[in-house]
Amino acid sequence: MPHIALPPGHAGIRSAMAFRPETARPLNDLVEVLLTGPNSLTRGERELIATYVSSLNCTHFCHSIHGAIAAAHLGGDEALVRQVKTDFTQAAISPKLKALLVIAGKVQKDGKLVTPADVEAARSLGATDIEIHDTVLIAAAFCMYNRYVDGLGTEQPDDEALYRERGRRVARDGYVAVSHEYLETPATH
Amino acid sequence: MPHIALPEGFPGISAGLTYRPETAKPMRELAHVLLHDANSLTPGERELIATYVSSQNNCHFCQASHGAAAACHLDDASVVEKVKADFLSAPVSDKLKALLTIAGKVQQDGKLVTASDVEAARKLGATDVEIHDTVLIAAAFCMFNRYVDGLGTWQPQDQDMYAQMGKHLAEEGYTAPSIRQPLQTA
Numbered sequence: 071m072p073h074i075a076l077p078p079g080h081a082g083i084r085s086a087m088a089f090r091p092e093t094a095r096p097l098n099d100l101v102e103v104l105l106t107g108p109n110s111l112t113r114g115e116r117e118l119i120a121t122y123v124s125s126l127n128c129t130h131f132c133h134s135i136h137g138a139i140a141a142a143h144l145g146g147d148e149a150l151v152r153q154v155k156t157d158f159t160q161a162a163i164s165p166k167l168k169a170l171l172v173i174a175g176k177v178q179k180d181g182k183l184v185t186p187a188d189v190e191a192a193r194s195l196g197a198t199d200i201e202i203h204d205t206v207l208i209a210a211a212f213c214m215y216n217r218y219v220d221g222l223g224t225e226q227p228d229d230e231a232l233y234r235e236r237g238r239r240v241a242r243d244g245y246v247a248v249s250h251e252y253l254e255t256p257a258t259h
Numbered sequence: 260m261p262h263i264a265l266p267e268g269f270p271g272i273s274a275g276l277t278y279r280p281e282t283a284k285p286m287r288e289l290a291h292v293l294l295h296d297a298n299s300l301t302p303g304e305r306e307l308i309a310t311y312v313s314s315q316n317n318c319h320f321c322q323a324s325h326g327a328a329a330a331c332h333l334d335d336a337s338v339v340e341k342v343k344a345d346f347l348s349a350p351v352s353d354k355l356k357a358l359l360t361i362a363g364k365v366q367q368d369g370k371l372v373t374a375s376d377v378e379a380a381r382k383l384g385a386t387d388v389e390i391h392d393t394v395l396i397a398a399a400f401c402m403f404n405r406y407v408d409g410l411g412t413w414q415p416q417d418q419d420m421y422a423q424m425g426k427h428l429a430e431e432g433y434t435a436p437s438i439r440q441p442l443q444t445a
Contacts, residue, residue, distance in 0.1 A: 220369025
């Protein structure tokens with residue numbers, strides 16, 4: 071049961087965004103740039119970072135939906151997404167992405183835990199400054215989205231099929247386009 | 260020393276925002292709606308929530324700059340120090356204390372907020388939008404703080420710089436940069 075009167079019929083962050091379209095717009099714009107904008111990290115890699123941080127924060131809605139979006143980008147490989155959540159060091163992902171997930175995991179706890187050695191490790195595996203920047207910001211942003219979803223006590227369904235279906239749609243259309251489903255005014259501008 | 264090649268002379272978040280304008284735009288807009296736009300919580304109250312969360316996250320740049328913005332709105336720097344030290348004994352309204360309790364829980368983990376925390380705030384006059392905005396301000400500063408710290412940005416100790424920045428933030432809000440030119444880093 072949500073802590074405030076969120077509009078019924080929407081789950082997770084969608085209910086919070088429908089309640090307050092003024093903040094929904096920049097929240098959607100930010101996730102759109104970070105996770106779907108042009109980037110040398112693939113969309114699948116960026117969604118894995120978002121999924122991993124959401125799983126560390128134990129936010130069911132976010133790690134389920136972003137896990138589903140990641141799987142959709144990665145050819146439907148749900149086992150890989152589960153492996154990243156459980157123990158990314160054993161996952162079939164690049165060493166560079168593993169080094170970026172180390173940084174993301176530290177940012178999830180406290181940005182001050184990131185060391186020059188962590189950054190150097192990522193760089194020696196090919197990470198660029200923008201990739202390191204975006205990893206830090208994706209991890210930081212999901213510490214916001216996760217707390218927003220949990221702190222309002224939003225409904226977080228257990229239905230895997232729902233996340234799978236919606237994940238495919240977000241992977242195909244992006245966040246701003248899909249936000250039209252729950253915002254009366256399109257989040258685009 | 261920043262972890263990546265951020266523009267020199269830009270303190271704290273202004274370095275990250277200058278480095279990556281594509282993400283800066285929605286981040287600035289979010290801060291502006293939350294802290295500056297019309298709201299039944301005053302800008303001073305909202306800046307106090309931002310300052311308190313930044314202080315719980317031990318982020319020097321954010322607590323100093325938002326503390327300065329709060330002091331400017333409230334024309335009182337001592338209340339900012341009292342909120343950071345122990346908000347329960349600070350000279351702020353009971354409603355704001357109840358909202359700061361919620362913000363402090365969101366800072367740790369959103370799941371810690373209980374129905375009775377929310378009921379307590381509501382009984383003291385908090386509206387649903389005020390509770391929503393408190394949760395989102397606290398959550399957003401868990402992002403801003405981690406962004407500033409996670410990039411290893413330059414976080415000066417110069418109080419005058421924060422006072423000037425606070426004045427800009429209080430008067431102009433967040434859509435236009437408060438730091439337009441690089442500062443002397445020496």
